[in-house]
Amino acid sequence: MERDEGRGRVAVVTGGAGGIGQATAQVLAERGWRVVIADIDAQACQDAAAAIGARAAPFDVTDEAATRTAFAEIEADVGPIEALFANAGLIQPGGRPEDSPLAEFDRIMAVNLRGVYVSCVCAGALMVRRGRGGIVITGSVTATRSAPLHAYAPSKAAVVHMAACLAAEWGRAGVRVNAVSPGYVATPPILANIESGKRDLRLIVGGSALGRMVESAEVGRTVAFLLSDDASAITGINLPVDAGWLAGSHLTTYGGVREASGA
Ligand SMILES: NC(=O)c1ccc[n+]([C@@H]2O[C@H](COP(=O)([O-])OP(=O)(O)OC[C@H]3O[C@@H](n4cnc5c(N)ncnc54)[C@H](O)[C@@H]3O)[C@@H](O)[C@H]2O)c1
Known part of the structure; x- marks a missing residue:
């Protein structure tokens, strides 16, 4: 084990069957957390959990009752979240x-906003009752x-913004809430878009100070830090993990990020 930050404590990762979630679940498992992978894709959820010796909890984060039940089962079978x-x-x-169906807006909001809120409130309620816990939300x-x-x-x-609101609400109860904001992460859907020509890799990395995309495990290690006791005084923040994209992308108006001198 690389480090024993988790000390056998239970960590739930929603959307843990793919991309950033899967990589983060692996980092957390390597650092001593007892990981539960939650995902709407039941088969992928089982496979991802089996690959790292984690527990699988297939459910839909937009379904409040299913989320509450899943968290109660995790607490009964694995331990306090x-x-x-x-x-x-x-x-x-x-x-x-103007050309996009409103149903698309509703679907994205249901998962990305309401689903995150439901997960946070269902887990946060359990943490507040015990007086300790940590939550990280994936921004962008x-x-x-x-x-x-x-x-x-x-x-x-x-x-x-939700991370800051919940952090202020639950800080006195010993629960920290933060967000990570990944830039362009080399996940299969993004790599497929580059491969198919829908996205241009040169434009993506052109705005990055480090001149590259982000690896999923780099997001995972940041999440592990924010959940660890090393981040015990950090709550309510949004931490970009973007290979310097926020710093570098504005430089397009100056002809782009310069190559290193002497390169
Ligand atoms: N890939 C990037 O470059 C990037 C950049 C910034 C933010 N993000 C964010 O990172 C998070 C993970 O994205 P990813 O790139 O790893 O994508 P991904 O598609 O590989 O992973 C998302 C996972 O969420 C699961 N999921 C979808 N709807 C669900 C639901 N209703 N209930 C439970 N699980 C559900 C999917 O089955 C999938 O396994 C997302 O919130 C995404 O917006 C990604």
Whole structure:
């Protein structure tokens, strides 16, 4: 075991069957957390859990009753939930708002905003009762920068703000709540979009100070830090994990981020 930050405590990762959630579940397991992978995709959930010796909890985060039941079962079977990574989310195709069906807006908001709220409140209520716990919510750099994703980006702005609201509410009860905001992460859906020509890798990395995309495990290690006792005085923040995209992307008006001198 790399480090024993978790000390056998229970951490639930929603959207844990793929991408960032799966990588984070693995980091948390390596650091001594007893991990529960929650995901709407039951088969992928079982497979991801089996791969790291975690427990699988297939449920839909938009379903309050199912979430409450799943958390109660986890507490009964595995132990008190001490950490939650509220990460399940949908990305959006990115059409013009006037051409996009309202149903798409509702679907994105249901998962990315309401689903995150439901997960946080169901787990937070248990943590508050015990007087300890940590929650990390997945935001996005689109929470603070405009994007042609007219439901996705506002949903991410809302959950970043939610982290601050819940942090202020539950701090005196010993529960910390933070957000991480990934930039462009090399997950299968994004890599597929690059492969198919829908997205241009040069434009994506061109705005990044570090000149590259983010790896899922880099988000995972940041989440593990925020959930660990090393972050015991950190609550209510939004921590970008973006390879310097927020710092570098504005430099397009100056001709882009410069290559290192001497390179
Ligand atoms: N990939 C990126 O570059 C990037 C950047 C910023 C933020 N994010 C955010 O990171 C999070 C994870 O995204 P990812 O890129 O790993 O995508 P992903 O599609 O690989 O993972 C999302 C997971 O959430 C699950 N899920 C979807 N709806 C659900 C529901 N209703 N209930 C339970 N589980 C559900 C999916 O089955 C999937 O396993 C999302 O919130 C996304 O918005 C991703």
